[in-house]
Amino acid sequence: MIEVILFLVLGILLGYFVRKKQRFLSISNRLVSISIYALLFLLGVALGTNSDLLRQLPKLGGYAFVLAVLSILGSIVLAAFLYRKMFKKTEEKHEE
């Protein structure tokens, strides 16, 4: 996966140097959407041609649902803590 990191870093460097070139950036932005569509299409193809994976889909969906719920719960519990400790007071002050 070293290639992925390499391409990411190269992209960031190039992006920094061309940051004023709006046309170039809007083209690159559109290409991002296109490659996301293409890659997710290919992931769909990989799933569709793999009958074993397809059979497991309800189970995978169940895993995904539980993981999503746990992600949300973990983050909102900590967020509630942070809000109470550092945000609520200033907000009440503003309202007074």
Place this chain on the structure above:
Amino acid sequence: MKSSLLIFSFFLLGIVMAQQGWLPDFLLENDFSSYALYALVFLVGIGTGADIKQSFMLIKTMHVRILLVPFTTVIGTLLGVSIFTLIAPSFSLQDSLAVASGLGYYSLSSLYITEVKGETLGVIALLANLIRELLSLVFTPAMAKYFGKLAPIASAGATSMDTTLPVITKAVGKQYAMLSIFHGTILSILVPFLVMFILSF
């Protein structure tokens, strides 16, 4: 939201076309996904690099406690999914953390994970992060009520800058819009690094 549906429909289209056998053989025999992924991260990098100066300036103008919000979201998310290993022992901690480190940015994270860990975990990552976005959209008012005004932003993860932003500002007020955008921006930049970091062990 519109673009989320569009992205997801490409995934469904791929499944249906492969199932029906409507695809030319060269597409099935060759694996283009690694090249497409290189292209994608390169392009995502360009966008990140172009905005990086503004992102740093945004960070400078923000109060220290604002910086804590994206940090809290990452830690909370990773702690939350760690529990999954207790519920489903067959699922490794690393896999749970990798799925969660998508932080709602499902397209990019699921593609990385597919490349490194295979299609099974990639599909789970895609669905989990998509479900995170959907649940955040639906439960934002309830979260704001019971967990405070930062909760909807934390729940939305990387999507708090775009797809879930309108719902969030409606629930917690416009004064949180900047924070929400900042939070989503930082997390979106972080996602590729976080996923790769977790999968490097």
